[in-house]
Amino acid sequence: MSSVLEEALAFTLGNEGGYVNHPADPGGATNFGIIQKNLAKWNADHPELGFPASVRDLTLDQARTIYRSEYWRWDAIGDPAIAIKLFDIGVNCGTGTSIRLLQKAINLLVNPPIDADGKLGPATLGAANAQPPEALMQAICQAQKDHYQSLVASDPSQAVFLKGWLNRAARIPEVVHGI
Structure with a gap:
């Protein structure tokens, strides 16, 4: 496994923590960032792995596998x-949202814009890799912040999460090992 993926897991697990079942979270019960619905889908697709039925019982190694x-x-x-x-x-x-936010970030930096279709194709990858990394990172952080604010604007019950989400949007990974 790549060292970048290992660093990504460490970064994300630092944001996610352990088991939470907040009543305002539409995703419901979550452990290590894995929601119950996604664990159920995983178990349906991979019954041979014997993962637990409840995210409460999910281990860190199982979350890493997912x-x-x-x-x-x-x-x-x-x-x-x-x-x-x-x-x-x-x-x-969600991965589709992360791709759309990448595309929106690219569109803050390029003209003409690329299609923000949520698909990670050659146009998106080429445009992303052509941007100065620092500028692209700042644009991604801005797109992420805008996304969270729009979530709260459309559903005020999500305001309880906004401070944490904005802190997460502002966090920039420090790469230790590179590729």
Whole structure:
């Protein structure tokens, strides 16, 4: 496994923590960032692995297995810090959202814009890798912040999470090992 993925796991687990079942969280019970619905889907797809039925009983190693398989999409991103940030957004918001936020971030930096379709194709990857990493990181952080604020604007019950989300949006991974 790549050292970038290991660093992404460490970064994201630092944001996620352990078991939580907040009544305002539409995702419901969560452990290590894995929601109950995603664990149930995983178990239906991989019954041979014998993962627990409840996220409450999920181990850290089991969460890592799910992350590696279901959330890591970033090998073609040239800058490791960008890859880690996108992985973290994908865990928090879904991988489709992380791709759309990357596309929105790119569109803050380029003209003409690319299509923000949530697909990680060659146009998105090429545009992402062509940007100066520091500028792209700042644009991703801004797109992430805007996303969280729009979530709260459309559903005020989510305001309880906004401070933590904005802190998460501001966090920039420090890459230790590189690629």
